[in-house]
Amino acid sequence: MGIWTLDDIPWSELDRSKVDPEILRTIKAASLVEQNGADYAQYLCNVFYDDPEFQEVARRWGEEEIQHGQALGRWAMLVDPDFDHAKASERFTRGFRVKLDVRDSVRGTRSGELLARCIVETGTSSYYTALGEATDEPVLKAICQRIAADEFRHYKLFYSYLKRYLRREHIGLWERLRVAAGRLVESEDEELSYAYYAANENAAAFDHRRYNNAYAQRVYTLYRKHHIERGMAMIFKAVGLKPNGRLNLLAARIAWAFMHHRAERLERRAA
Numbered sequence: 306m307g308i309w310t311l312d313d314i315p316w317s318e319l320d321r322s323k324v325d326p327e328i329l330r331t332i333k334a335a336s337l338v339e340q341n342g343a344d345y346a347q348y349l350c351n352v353f354y355d356d357p358e359f360q361e362v363a364r365r366w367g368e369e370e371i372q373h374g375q376a377l378g379r380w381a382m383l384v385d386p387d388f389d390h391a392k393a394s395e396r397f398t399r400g401f402r403v404k405l406d407v408r409d410s411v412r413g414t415r416s417g418e419l420l421a422r423c424i425v426e427t428g429t430s431s432y433y434t435a436l437g438e439a440t441d442e443p444v445l446k447a448i449c450q451r452i453a454a455d456e457f458r459h460y461k462l463f464y465s466y467l468k469r470y471l472r473r474e475h476i477g478l479w480e481r482l483r484v485a486a487g488r489l490v491e492s493e494d495e496e497l498s499y500a501y502y503a504a505n506e507n508a509a510a511f512d513h514r515r516y517n518n519a520y521a522q523r524v525y526t527l528y529r530k531h532h533i534e535r536g537m538a539m540i541f542k543a544v545g546l547k548p549n550g551r552l553n554l555l556a557a558r559i560a561w562a563f564m565h566h567r568a569e570r571l572e573r574r575a576a
């Protein structure tokens with residue numbers, strides 16, 4: 306288990322008047338993805354089949370991710386009593402399954418797998434930091450602060466194993482860039498959009514583009530420049546580049562401009 310539990314959350318301080326309905330929709334989606342932690346932990350245990358130390362770490366990590374799903378799901382149910390987190394999780398995993406019958410990482414190497422995990426934890430730690438700063442609802446703020454700290458700790462954990470495996474596998478900078486870029490592009494893959502759909506839609510059929518845009522439109526507007534700069538520094542560090550150099554600043558500026566532009570375009574389209 307993690308270093309906090311659901312009992313540490315000040316549930317009685319919930320203030321429904323401060324809940325943004327759009328944020329509620331994204332929280333419902335995030336709660337389903339986090340709840341899927343056991344499958345991801347199993348996948349990592351399969352890939353690192355002869356490394357019991359890392360398998361133990363992966364299992365504990367999976368439990369912490371599930372706890373994130375539980376905390377967010379409970380918050381969403383308190384705000385919206387019609388939302389059934391367990392049912393929505395079932396619906397989500399019926400339509401989206403992590404491929405578990407593997408012995409090799411989909412990234413090609415174990416270092417690639419660990420690097421991809423660092424990219425994911427960068428994304429989640431930035432997301433919950435941004436969300437925690439954006440919301441005025443005290444319980445959600447308290448949950449996001451705890452989750453953001455966990456995600457940053459997860460990043461450091463995977464980074465320490467990445468360094469260890471890189472000493473054995475020696476994958477070059479270009480390969481590391483390829484894996485990192487591949488994982489970044491996947492952040493717009495089916496998982497999040499399907500979670501958004503499974504959590505919020507009951508009648509319509511799934512449409513990847515539609516729900517991906519709906520999710521992105523709500524989430525991209527939460528980020529501020531400092532979140533992107535910090536996230537880019539974490540990505541640079543994981544890839545093996547200087548996290549505080551000029552290249553990092555330039556990449557952060559480009560990423561910020563891209564997100565800003567995309568958020569504006571999606572908002573115009575939705576209007």
Ligand SMILES: [Fe+2]
Nearest residue numbers: 339370373429
């Ligand atoms: Fe998480």
Ligand SMILES: [Fe+2]
Nearest residue numbers: 426455456459
């Ligand atoms: Fe995490």
